[in-house]
Amino acid sequence: MHPLAHGPQNPITATTKMLDRALSSRRVTSHLDDSDTDASADDSKTKKQNLSLLASNYLSRLSHFCFCPTASFLLCLLLALVLITSLAFHSRSFVCVSDHGSRVGFFGLDGLDSDFGLLGVPWCRSKHGKTVQWTSKDLLKGLEEFVPVYETRPIKNNMYGMGFDHSFGLWFIAKWLKPVLMIESGVFKGHSTWVLRQAMPDTPIISLSPRHPGKYLKKGPAYVAGNCTYFAGKDFVDFGNVDWKSMMKKHGITDISRVLIFFDDHQNELKRVKQALNAGFRHLVFEDNYDTGTGDHYSLRQICDQSYIRGGGHSCFRDGDEARVRSKRKLFWEKAVDIHELCGPNEAWWGVKGWMRDNFNHSNKPISYAEHFQNSRFIESTLDVYWELPPVAGPSLTHQTRYDPARASSPIVEDGRYGLFQRLGLGRLEASVFNGYTQMVYIEISERES
Template sequence: MPTKPIISITPRHPEKYLQKGPAYVDSNCKYLAGKNFVDFGNVNWNDLMDEFGIKDRSKVLVFFDDHQNEMRRFQQAIHAGFSHLVFEDNYDTGTGDHYSLRQICDQPLVKGGGHSCSAMSKEGRLRATRQEKWEKAVDIKELCGPAGEWWGVRGEVRDNFNHSFEQITQEQHLENFMLIESHLDLYWELPPVAAPSLTQQSRYDPARTTYPIIRGNETALFDQLGLGNLDKVLFNGYTQMVYLKVFP
């Protein structure tokens, strides 16, 4: 990996941050930044791949950490011919500043998907209880819009760091899922490093994540790896990062 070419697309070149403190600038990286910035969806990928001698785009990994509508980014990546995608901020339903793959895949027809907007339902009571312990847990009032819109964020597709809001119907939400599914070969959410009983994190709700790599009864392994020496705040940043393998 250290010898592989990297293309970074960002409005502001990271060297600008050197004026304020440490920043990482990679000599092996081509930056489409600053005056050379082009949005991912507008990049001339044919020319750029030719520049690096890349013939097989199925060997390219695209990593998104831009807080943009992931439905749009998914379609742009498919159109560009890429097969391996990572979305760093894959926020849970009812949270986040953009429409995520996790939100899109949260459907009543998917096991564990869909939600009840009744505060007296089993889900409503559980959410109220869990919000007392987990900072990012969402209760029914936060999850659901005035007419029971639970998909996305209260029935909204959010975009561009919460600067854009668009109301969609549940039918449109389902159509988005069907489109994603028609191109999807693999969806894998990276698990948390370790159980909350070990990390002492209190931010994200473990009931809304996959099982951690290190379970609560594996204290010896947790300590052996030196994880117990890390600042506890480092374990709070879990955002359901997801890897997708897709096909045109």
Template sequence: MLERELSMRRGAQFSEEGNDDDESKTRKHISFAVRVTKLMGRIGVLWPLILLFLTLLFVSIAMHSRHLVCVSSYEPYSRMNFFGIGDLESDFETLGVPWCRSKHGRTVEWTSKDLLKGLEEFVPIYESRPIKNNMYGMGFDHSFGLWFITRWLKPDLMIESGAFKGHSTWVLRQGMPDKPIVSLTPRHPEKYLKKGPAYVDGNCTYFAGKDFVDFRSVDWGKVMKKHGITDVNQVLIFFDDHQNELKRLKQALKAGFRHLIFEDNYDTGTGDHYSFRQICDQFYIRGGGHSCFRDSDEARIRAKRKKFWEKAVDIEELCGPEEAWWGVRGEMRDDFNHSNKAISYGEHFKNSRFLESVLDVYWELPPVAGPSLTHQTRYDPGRAHSPIVEDGRYGLFQRLGLTRLEKSVFNGYTQMVYLQISKPGS
């Protein structure tokens, strides 16, 4: 009704204005002022509501205009910030995921479809594991990765370095039920049996306890002969011993092994040993190379991400003395960080060139599922590959049986990596 009344007056005013320009201007102003005063009188009680509405409208426009103007590669993060951590579908890889280039650009034979099929098969196997609580050992993601790669490669002999209570020995056994295992670990897994669950394999040669020998010092020729292995291509090595991975690679090369899995492939600035992920974090790779400038985009984004993800690293943590960001604050760590050595950027760069010169394949296991499904809170998705089961695919996550697992088993992802070493002379 108010609107009808106003429009009738508007019509009357318009016809009067046509008579005299100057007068009409004055009359128009008077008429407008009168109208506003009257209107304000009528809606007096509604003022607080109108003000609130206008404030909300203004804030909303301001926030959205930032999104429209600042189109950056980190846009998904601002989306995440805006809506909370539930909306993370496209948040993976936003900070870049450094990887190691191989000599001929080869990759693995398996596809994401194979990984999905594997997951379906592996979940019930994992549920039957003897060590239910494997704190300090592998969780679900890496157990799946180790099982999947083992089953795919079908080695005649499996060698592991670092067994702890024997969970990884059990996983290898599920991958190849009839093939021998060699396990190098300072404390024999049977020792843990006194206190609780552990796994000791019947077809495994243990170099453990008083018989412990480090991988570097084993007479591999003798071990191969004992197991009737004539082709080193048929041997799979699994390292979970927290030693400098470059050191382990050189030792494996010396023995002629070509298929290597490393459990803890720590990101730059994290972990207790120098890893391949760290080695390949170089300026010429997307997501590689960093600036210690505290006011950079990267610094700002890392600072925000640290609030969400326990293992995310901000610029203060990433950068050591003299702006050294490579390895861990410019250090090459080894042996559970019991030993570490500062290295120059030049040396770090040379290490990556060496690695590339002997590599046929570098493949990082993706996380099994997105954090909105697993509720993992540790690794930063911005530095990880897209998961096998992407965020939002709850139906698939449930169908695979992953909802039956405890949340804590998804918290141990550290970019497990499979390396295939090139044949000498290739």
């Protein structure tokens, strides 16, 4: 990766490899900024914990270890005893990084976190296989720093906006890249503007949103940033219609490759990548990188869900293995997608049942498989880096019941790392803030090579 600017002055140290990809799904119910609930009405960011799902999750997890209804009861009892002893031992340990070695940890078995990535975690290939410079250690260090910052957020209940995972991801990426300008498309009450401001206190921001966040102040908390140019309300302009060349000139930006764009506007991401590429931007973050079969706009995750990628391409055979696993997942995870939700007429599984959604699901177009395939080739031809933020912590710690770990990469703090979870301060946060994970993605793009 070519960060916008980082180095010795960066508080988070650099090295090499990376935690990979992640998962899930959210749903939006309304459109433009015309009401309190606003365009961002994404219920997956808001729902409280589903107790029955939580309970069944734990039971199902236990069944991983004790699935012996006909086998000896005593054996189960013995196993349970070993598990409890092991939990007591491991919960006191402070172990870092979610690397492969640490995964062996829980109960000494391929335990609670073992279903992460079970159904595969599709990702977009980059031109030269480059990845980000930050490591899982950097992410852990960042988490430690970010939790107390997050606790001071002005908008405590950001229903329909970002939760903890993505707030952390955006803060971390902005802080790491140190952009000279940050552009945000999709503001709502201003929580993400606040996150950007915490990461870069003195960097100018340009915010685009149909409704000015100040409008929400009449009804409750909202955030309006200083050193921020708002194109909102009657001044609203869509990202695709801004004359970015003259805007950059106006802001004194001479190197456009040092600008960071954050999209949380629920628009077709293929369209946004093309617009950003045309303007010469290189660093983009998409908040809602919906998994195949979910969401209100065509996402990078959907685009790169192709049969040549692990976890990509799907079988619509109702009695097949994928259908069986998916229907089981659906029992435990609210946003898991079963085969009926995944597959439309003529076995169209790409996008959402063969549709390329756009603009909060208000503008949709059916696409052929060939078109979907071409879209991924186009995206791959522009990508220098593709990095999905992993979930911050496993569901046994956060108690989230929404996203299905089977389509997510291993979390930064893995299941079983209770001591670490507490040390980082994550245990102080309300469980509902962990519910909105939809594999936020950071990409670096550049002109296609001929």
